[in-house]
Amino acid sequence: MILTPLDELLLFSGATLLVALILGRGLAAGWMVTILYGGQLLTLIKMAALGYSDTIIHASINFEIMGQSLSWRFDALSWFFALITVASALLSSWFSCGEWERSFKQHGGNIWLYHSAMALNVFTMLILLASGDLLSLFIGWELVSWAGFLLMAMAGGVATRAAMRYITYAMAGGMAVFGGIALVYVAAGSLQYEAILTAVDQMSTTQLWMLVVMFGSGFGIKMGLLPFHLWQAPAYAETPGPGSAFLGAISSRMGLFAILLVLVKLFGIVNIDSLKIPFTLIDARDLLAWIAVFTIILPTFTAMKQNDARHLLAWHGIGQGGYMLLGVVVADAMGGAGGLLHVFNHATYQAALFMAVTAVIHRTGTSDLNKLGGLVVRMPLSFVVLLVGIIGLAGLPPMNGFVSKWLVYRSLLNEGMPLLFLAAVIGTLGTILSVYKLIHNIFLGQLRIEHEQVKEAPWSMMVPMLILAAIIFITGLFPGIPLAWVASVQEVIGLPVTDYTLGGVESVSGSLDMIWVIGVLFAGFGIGAVIFYSAGRSKRVHQLDNYAGGHFLSADVRYQYSDNFYAGLMHLIGGWYRGSFLWLEKSVTSLVDFISLVMQGLYRRANAEFYLLSTALFVIAWVVI
């Protein structure tokens, strides 16, 4: 039997898992696993033709179980997501090797569990991405959910609670998908993609609505779409450092993958567009777009209020997912490209940001934004990585986040959706404000006395961070590289294909060439530098060689302003934070609790015979009447 490249990839990934399971306690386990991730990446690169065409590579294994055939294959969509998955696993794993691993063990962490859980996550994600029919998609979906649970729960304590919340949400999502699959099976008589494609045309509006709701909410839960977003931030944030970088980069994008596959490719965005909501002017597609927009705004402004760097980033992860969905739902060439490109871009800067924050935690022991500050003088490289990352996250040039967000905005304007555009811009505003809080409270301002001796992060952490920072910049300069893959993905899922160049996109409604944009930007920097250096020599002073309010400063005087950040803004918008979703979640929990109480009461009653007799009488009376 000749192995196809996909077989090789899955075998490689399975082998990585085995190595982690068997040797995960060993000395150089981290390095071994990292090298194996590298191997997976090479196998993926061997399949690179997928990213530039619409060919398909099948796996040799397929099963026939209880009348269902299961198969696995890769196309451009799978390959694009797999590339991000494996690359972020490689870099996160690299980041965790050496010093982080040692300190994790010293603090009582289970490094074997960590490596195994990571390898399991990658393996199950690849299985999900390779799914060749709806049943294998569901199998992969559940595997990914539970693997994620393992990684989130492993830290114990708060993390376990967050993971429990996650798994309840994930189970609810999984069951919605399961129900949807049953309905599709009945409608199409099979779970093969081809059969579903033909069956969709014959479906009634009610059927299609039910399917869109079930699949949309099921997959949406994994993406953290409103109103199912509450689980995500704590669950990702409390995962051990590199794990959170990995999860933040790709995990919830599995939801987007499934939405692209099922809602966009199989059901077709046109069909979704035809589902009108009675008595309103909007249809299912508008509904999705507005959900996406609120997913951008609300979590982003929640992020602004976080005082823990990891939580802040994790909340942004939810919000950025909204841009991706928004772009895909707009579904023209530019919007689709923007949404898909944002998956790639987000993975790069989110991983970099989580790593930078983990590096800070590694050196200082805290990620509390009120207990840090001034670290730029001690950890300059980490500062640079974080800076690059937040520029990407905020969507400003010259980093890659700008390109994808620009495409989404542009498409909203082109398609005549100014309200959505406005809302998306409000979201970006919140992003900019909150990432400034992040970098200011960690790196700028006054260095705390207890951090005087802090050193730069070790090279085992620094190298993957710098690689990511480089990727963020390079794909910002040459967005054509990922756009080539994105174009193939668009073709595979049946969206209009964007016309890309190395520096951006070509379009009659507005082109973008990042090479020019960045050229102009750096020219501006150059002018600034000329002015700066021509102004004469500047003098370096110690941070305490300074004064404020007419007094000299000493180390015990705190002049960095971090607590109650944006007090003025909060005065204006503070009333909007009502915790409505928390209230909703709590009321659902209380409802379940109440019903449980009633049901238990039912069984606690002593006079069971009474039930029996009354039921018997009741049913017999029912029969007679």
Add this chain to the structure above:
Amino acid sequence: MNEHLMLTIALPLLGAFLLPIIMRSSLAMGVWIGPAILGYGCWILGNLWLHGNGQPFSIAIGGFAPPIGINLYVDAMALLFAFATQLLGLIFWPFRLDQDTPKRQALMLLLVASSTGLALSGDLFNLYVFYELVAVSTFGLIAASSSGAAYVATIRYLILSGIGSVLTLFGIALIYAQTGTLNLAHLAQLAPDQLNNDLGLAAFLAILIGIGVKAELFPVNTWVPEVYATAASRLSAFLAGLVSKLAMLVILRLLLLIFHQPEATQVILILGILGVISGEFAAWRAKDMRRMLAFSSIGQLGVIFIAVALPDERGVLAVLALSLHHMLIKSGLFMLADHWGGSLDRLRGLAATSPLAGGLFVLFALSLVGMPPLPGFWAKFTLITELAGQTDPLYMIGLLVFLLATVIEASYLFRVAAKMYQTKPTENVRINAPDSGGLSLTTASLFGAGLIAVTVMVSPLGEALQAVAAQAQDVDLYIQTVLQQPLGERQ
């Protein structure tokens, strides 16, 4: 080979009566008798399964051909459950030695004999007799094996079961008054003419509620939590795993052969849905491991009832798959929980002291919530695709309730799992996780191994079950096999 089949019922019955006498004279010989009988029973049934031609056959007892004489009907489904009975009887054999041993072992043999009879019997009255025998031996076992709390629970169970029996008898009497026969095949023949009316429906409902006491049917299952929580774990495992399924089997058989009224399935469906809701929600709040398992068992049986209400062959397949799966899982879980009584908080940190027990619990829980590729997933997949295909909106409600119940189930099972894997104890709580006794853990591992074996072989097993379901569904085959058998094959 076929004539040996009688022995699977007769030998345990004989053993049950002789055991106390033999034990009095020689304990050493006595303790081996029970396992030997059950082992022999397994061998007979296993042989039948392997060397039989796959065709059902009927054995007339006492020299009279049915419908006048009584008979055993052996098709693949009956054989499967009879085999499971003998095997589980062997696995859960009460070998503990004390002054109650003869009593307990005799009752266990009686229970196995009557349960096997329940699976094989082809006659309504015979079914009733075996059903009563099951009930009596169960009361005895619960009372003989455990504490004061168990006595109280037994009394409650006794009263409920007694009323149930009366109702069942009433239903049977109605049928007899209408048709003049109690042979299932003969009834199946007569049913379209004589029982397809309100009287037939009333009879069925009376029987349903009566037998439903054992099958954990919704309003008559209030005995379940107390009994399972207080009886010996091995017994709870046998009751929850097997006896409830046998009662379910009887109901399924009656439904397939005799009662084709849509109202009958509707009642089952509604009660099943209520069972799922009540069981799973009650389990969500349970503070004690075995009570939680008992409630979850009520919920699972509710799911099986929903499957029973499904009309065609895939419905039967779903019933079989869900029943066998639940049999495997609940037996394993009850064995694990053998020493896990008391507050759930006692389980904190258990996985550190006993990794195998923790791992098994997670494995069982995953399969119970239907995590692919474990067998629970395939059973549930069969169920929901079948449910979604029905036109009656009630089935859609069943589907939604089932999905919701699964979420709740996952939530409470994994709350326990998370507790087990918690390493850092909170203040004031010492880690004093209970030890999972060696033997019960071994038994649970056996079920875990079985579960993994099924996972690997799910494809051939699924096909085999499909054949079993098709055979069980075939009413004409049943009638033909029982009533037109040449005289020569009688024993």
